[in-house]
Amino acid sequence: MAERFDRIWHNARLATVRRDLPDLGVIEQGVIAARDGRIVFAGARSDFPSDADTAERIDCAGRWITPGLIDCHTHLVFGGNRAHEFELRLQGASYEEIARAGGGIVSTVAATRASSETDLVAGALPRLDVLIGEGVTTVEIKSGYGLNTETEMRQLSAARELGRNRPVSIRTSFLGAHALPLEADGDKDRYIDLVCREMLPAVAQAGLADAVDAFMEGIAFSGEQTARVFRAAKALGLPVKLHADQLSNLGGAALAAEFSALSADHLEHTDEAGAAAMAQAGTVAVLLPGAFYFIRETNKPPVELFRAHGVNMALATDCNPGSSPLTSLLLAMNMGATLFRMNVAECLAGVTREGARALGILGATGTLEAGKTCDLAIWDIERPAELVYRMGFNPLHQRVRRGQ
Numbered sequence: 001m002a003e004r005f006d007r008i009w010h011n012a013r014l015a016t017v018r019r020d021l022p023d024l025g026v027i028e029q030g031v032i033a034a035r036d037g038r039i040v041f042a043g044a045r046s047d048f049p050s051d052a053d054t055a056e057r058i059d060c061a062g063r064w065i066t067p068g069l070i071d072c073h074t075h076l077v078f079g080g081n082r083a084h085e086f087e088l089r090l091q092g093a094s095y096e097e098i099a100r101a102g103g104g105i106v107s108t109v110a111a112t113r114a115s116s117e118t119d120l121v122a123g124a125l126p127r128l129d130v131l132i133g134e135g136v137t138t139v140e141i142k143s144g145y146g147l148n149t150e151t152e153m154r155q156l157s158a159a160r161e162l163g164r165n166r167p168v169s170i171r172t173s174f175l176g177a178h179a180l181p182l183e184a185d186g187d188k189d190r191y192i193d194l195v196c197r198e199m200l201p202a203v204a205q206a207g208l209a210d211a212v213d214a215f216m217e218g219i220a221f222s223g224e225q226t227a228r229v230f231r232a233a234k235a236l237g238l239p240v241k242l243h244a245d246q247l248s249n250l251g252g253a254a255l256a257a258e259f260s261a262l263s264a265d266h267l268e269h270t271d272e273a274g275a276a277a278m279a280q281a282g283t284v285a286v287l288l289p290g291a292f293y294f295i296r297e298t299n300k301p302p303v304e305l306f307r308a309h310g311v312n313m314a315l316a317t318d319c320n321p322g323s324s325p326l327t328s329l330l331l332a333m334n335m336g337a338t339l340f341r342m343n344v345a346e347c348l349a350g351v352t353r354e355g356a357r358a359l360g361i362l363g364a365t366g367t368l369e370a371g372k373t374c375d376l377a378i379w380d381i382e383r384p385a386e387l388v389y390r391m392g393f394n395p396l397h398q399r400v401r402r403g404q
């Protein structure tokens with residue numbers, strides 16, 4: 001009997017981004033077939049069963065299909081904005097100086113605490129819609145602007161609600177250890193106690209977090225404090241990730257690797273030992289060129305060391321009000337290439353396969369292959385390099401999520 005499909009996309013060029021194929025795993029004359037929201041065939045037309053019984057056939061007229069894009073590091077849900085702080089920075093203040101003077105993250109915390117869940121969802125939707133408009137089908141969203149149990153949970157709950165409001169998969173990370181709230185009175189250890197003993201168990205109990213993140217930095221938390229958060233996360237069965245070596249090298253990459261973190265993110269100041277440890281642990285390097293650009297960082301992440309050691313690299317927007325008010329993954333790819341010298345295949349894998357790996361969901365999404373969720377981006381381009389090359393131009397023809 002002929003095989004049955006709900007829908008096929010034919011006359012397409014596929015960038016499958018499969019690891020086992022060279023470069024981007026390109027298949028000219030490609031076909032994708034879906035059933036029940038999953039890919040059941042992604043390959044050459046010549047291998048596709050000619051007697052297939054298909055309910056709907058979509059002629060792609062030679063367009064390119066990539067996996068739906070994945071933004072694996074965002075702080076999309078927050079109150080207010082920090083345009084005023086941007087003005088101060090234009091007058092000469094640095095990102096770190098503003099943070100130390102009580103601006104920065106804690107000012108967004110005040111605005112977030114004053115926002116209802118409805119406000120938070122309404123504020124994030126326009127940002128999410130811009131990402132979706134570029135073919136994004138999965139977005140990671142962190143908490144970290146509540147810094148108390150109630151507001152952290154409200155932020156995460158708003159993130160989950162976004163996934164019910166729009167056809168997009170949301171993955172959440174609890175980032176209670178993002179900054180020290182004012183009421184902690186400078187006592188970081190006591191605040192970390194609160195994170196580990198109260199906030200994290202409550203978040204885990206409510207099923208609001210898929211992973212646990214922390215900000216290890218001079219203006220945030222030490223390696224010892226980060227390790228306490230990670231031990232508490234592991235005890236609850238949650239995977240970890242880390243904002244590591246962004247402004248200075250405190251050994252964040254190595255610490256993340258020690259805890260088998262899914263990813264270590266930023267990494268502008270990571271050294272060779274850190275890169276080697278990440279390779280050994282299979283920890284993905286999530287590079288965030290929007291933050292590098294916006295705070296005018298001069299140290300680049302050691303992309304060549306990552307290549308030499310075989311560390312997988314992802315790219316994300318880091319969308320947040322302070323260091324990266326960026327809602328374009330396409331522009332993040334362009335910046336990954338121009339600022340960090342990543343090549344086209346690395347940039348495209350960075351927002352698909354490696355983004356999925358950084359979220360621990362590579363088994364379900366991130367490449368075009370049978371068995372995965374049918375999340376696709378269909379592009380009006382002549383070659384994949386166009387996705388990386390242009391600035392401020394969106395060639396998306398259509399986005400498909402779960403086969404729809």
Ligand code: DI6
Nearest residue numbers: 105215243291320321322323
């Ligand atoms: N690193 C960042 O770049 C963001 N958080 C972090 O840990 C910045 C967050 C902000 O400035 O609001």
Ligand code: FE
Nearest residue numbers: 073075243318
């Ligand atoms: Fe971040």
